[in-house]
Amino acid sequence: MDGQFIGREAVAAKRKQYFYPCTQHFYRDAPQLVRGSMQHVYDENGKKYTDFFAGVSVVACGHCNPAITERTIEQLRRLQHTTTVYLTEPSVLLAERLESVLPGNLRRTFFVNSGSEANEGALLLARLHTGRKGFIALESGLHGRTNLTMSVTGLSMWRTDKYLDEDVAFIRRPFDPELTLAEASEISLADLKAVLAAKGDTIAALIAEPIQGNGGMIMPEPGYFRAVKELLELHGILLIADEIQTGFGRTGAMFAMEHFGVVPDIVTMAKALGNGVPVAAFAAGDEIAASLNTPSASTFGGNPVSAATALAVLDYIEAERLPERAALLGARLKAGLRELQDRYPALVADVRGTGLMLGMELRGAGSAESAALTDDVLEDLKNQAYLVGKNxxxxxxxxxxxxxxxxEEDIDGLLAALDSTLARLGAQV
Known part of the structure; x- marks a missing residue:
C-alpha cells in the first residue's frame, strides 16, 4: 500500500492548514484510515484496527458492508438525485418501511441529511403544533450544531454560539454519581415539575436522548421517562426522543425508548440509518405531522441514493437480527468491563449503558487527571489496534x-488489551 497515499504527516499538515481549528482528533499519533471492512479499518501502512466506536454509532452494520454498498452503487448508477418536487420510489418505500419499525402511531416522515437537521425540524414541528415557543432539555444532552439545536444542548463544550435561544429551561439529568438512579431521577422530575408550574403553558416540547451518549452513556432508571411523559401530557407538551445515536438496534432494541415503555410524540433519527451515507429524518403521527403543512423541502433529504441505502440497512438489520445481537454481545462486553472495574477500582469509577452502547468512566486525582488518563488509554488501545471513543x-x-x-473474539481481544493498558497505567499511579 506504500506510495498510494500521501501519508499521515502530510494529511495532518494539510488538515491543519485548510480545516477550521475546531476540527480535532483523539490521538497524539493519529492513524490515517484508508479502508474499512465490517468491524475493521486499515491505515495507509496496512495495519488493521478493530473499530469499537463505529464513527460515533454510525456504521452499525459494518464498514463498507457489501450487502448495503452494492445497493447504494446500483442506485447511484440508476438515478442519483432529484428533489421531493418529483415522484421517486426509494424515499416513499423508505417512509413506508419506517412505519413498520417506528413505535406507536408514528407514521409520517420528513427526510433531511443530518441529526442536527432532524432535531431542528422536530423542534419546529413542536412549535407549529402547540403554538408555543419554549423548550425543556436535560443537562448534558447533545442535540446538534444548528442554532436551535445548540440552544437545547446542555453540554457547554458544544454551546459555541454566544447568541443562543434563551427560551430553553434545563433540568438536571437523571444521573448523579453521588446518588442512586432513583434519587437522581426524583431530583430531575422535581426540576421538571418546577418548570411546568412556572411556565408550563409556554413550553412546546421536552427533547431528550433516551440514553445520553456524549453526556457519558447516561441511562435513567426504568420509570423515568414514563413519569416525564405523564407530566408533559398534563400541560399539552410534546416529548421529542432524540434517537440519533441510540436508534436502529444499538441498545438491544430498535429504538432505545422501548426500554422505558414510552412512545414519544416525535422521534428523530440519523447515523445508523444510513450506515455512513447521510440520511436523517423526524417522524410523528398524523395529527402532529398535519401541523407542518406549508410548502417545505430538503434539497438532499431522502434523495434516491440515501433512501436506497437506508432500505438496505433496514433489510440487513432485520435479516441479521442486529438488535438481539447487540443485546447478547453487549452483555458479554459489559460483564468484561465490570470485571476490569473490580480489578482496577482506583482507575475505573463506573461501567454503564446497555446493548453495545457502553461507557467506562475513568478517574484520576482530579478532573484534569481523569481526562488525561482517558487520553492515555485511548492512545495505548490504538497502539494495540483497537479504536474506542470518549465522551x-x-x-x-x-x-x-x-x-x-x-x-465475540473481538470483544475478548479488546478486553485483554484494555486489561493490559489499565495494568500498565495503574502501575504508574
Missing amino acids: GVGRNVLAFQPPLVIM
Missing part, C-alpha cells in the same frame, strides 16, 4: 459503540 462531561468516559457485527 462525558469531563471527557473521561471510554465509549464502546462498535459496529453491531462485532464478534
Whole structure:
C-alpha cells in the first residue's frame, strides 16, 4: 500500500492548514484510515484496527458492508438525485418501511441529511403544533450544531454560539454519581415539575436522548421517562426522543425508548440509518405531522441514493437480527468491563449503558487527571489496534459503540488489551 497515499504527516499538515481549528482528533499519533471492512479499518501502512466506536454509532452494520454498498452503487448508477418536487420510489418505500419499525402511531416522515437537521425540524414541528415557543432539555444532552439545536444542548463544550435561544429551561439529568438512579431521577422530575408550574403553558416540547451518549452513556432508571411523559401530557407538551445515536438496534432494541415503555410524540433519527451515507429524518403521527403543512423541502433529504441505502440497512438489520445481537454481545462486553472495574477500582469509577452502547468512566486525582488518563488509554488501545471513543462531561468516559457485527473474539481481544493498558497505567499511579 506504500506510495498510494500521501501519508499521515502530510494529511495532518494539510488538515491543519485548510480545516477550521475546531476540527480535532483523539490521538497524539493519529492513524490515517484508508479502508474499512465490517468491524475493521486499515491505515495507509496496512495495519488493521478493530473499530469499537463505529464513527460515533454510525456504521452499525459494518464498514463498507457489501450487502448495503452494492445497493447504494446500483442506485447511484440508476438515478442519483432529484428533489421531493418529483415522484421517486426509494424515499416513499423508505417512509413506508419506517412505519413498520417506528413505535406507536408514528407514521409520517420528513427526510433531511443530518441529526442536527432532524432535531431542528422536530423542534419546529413542536412549535407549529402547540403554538408555543419554549423548550425543556436535560443537562448534558447533545442535540446538534444548528442554532436551535445548540440552544437545547446542555453540554457547554458544544454551546459555541454566544447568541443562543434563551427560551430553553434545563433540568438536571437523571444521573448523579453521588446518588442512586432513583434519587437522581426524583431530583430531575422535581426540576421538571418546577418548570411546568412556572411556565408550563409556554413550553412546546421536552427533547431528550433516551440514553445520553456524549453526556457519558447516561441511562435513567426504568420509570423515568414514563413519569416525564405523564407530566408533559398534563400541560399539552410534546416529548421529542432524540434517537440519533441510540436508534436502529444499538441498545438491544430498535429504538432505545422501548426500554422505558414510552412512545414519544416525535422521534428523530440519523447515523445508523444510513450506515455512513447521510440520511436523517423526524417522524410523528398524523395529527402532529398535519401541523407542518406549508410548502417545505430538503434539497438532499431522502434523495434516491440515501433512501436506497437506508432500505438496505433496514433489510440487513432485520435479516441479521442486529438488535438481539447487540443485546447478547453487549452483555458479554459489559460483564468484561465490570470485571476490569473490580480489578482496577482506583482507575475505573463506573461501567454503564446497555446493548453495545457502553461507557467506562475513568478517574484520576482530579478532573484534569481523569481526562488525561482517558487520553492515555485511548492512545495505548490504538497502539494495540483497537479504536474506542470518549465522551462525558469531563471527557473521561471510554465509549464502546462498535459496529453491531462485532464478534465475540473481538470483544475478548479488546478486553485483554484494555486489561493490559489499565495494568500498565495503574502501575504508574
